Amino acid sequence: MNDEVKTSRMRGAELRRIRKALGLSQTKFGRLLDRRAQAVCNYENDRQEIPGLVAEHARLIASLGREAALERLALLSRADARRILAAGAA
Numbered sequence: 001m002n003d004e005v006k007t008s009r010m011r012g013a014e015l016r017r018i019r020k021a022l023g024l025s026q027t028k029f030g031r032l033l034d035r036r037a038q039a040v041c042n043y044e045n046d047r048q049e050i051p052g053l054v055a056e057h058a059r060l061i062a063s064l065g066r067e068a069a070l071e072r073l074a075l076l077s078r079a080d081a082r083r084i085l086a087a088g089a090a
Helices: 012-022 026-033 037-044 052-064 066-089
Strands: none
Touching: 012 026, 012 037, 012 052, 012 066, 026 037, 026 052, 026 066, 052 066
16 A cells, blocks of 8 residues: 555646635735745646645645734745845844
8 A cells, every 4th residue: 555645736726716715816825835926827827837845835825724824924024024124234
């Protein structure tokens, strides 16, 4: 028996459904996935294959829900602000 867990390839429609269910723009969703909004657009329109780790991350975010996604975005924004301030002080 094969114990390896296999996930099915994610299609753009599934990624779009997850993003819309979370109520996020492509820009904000891309931020959570560490991708640009254009990449999210390309994935959603099946112009670019969704990498396995991106698909897994999107499904994880979906399972955690909107509040967790918004909390993560807030943390990322605060980290960016600290990094910008630190660069300005140098």
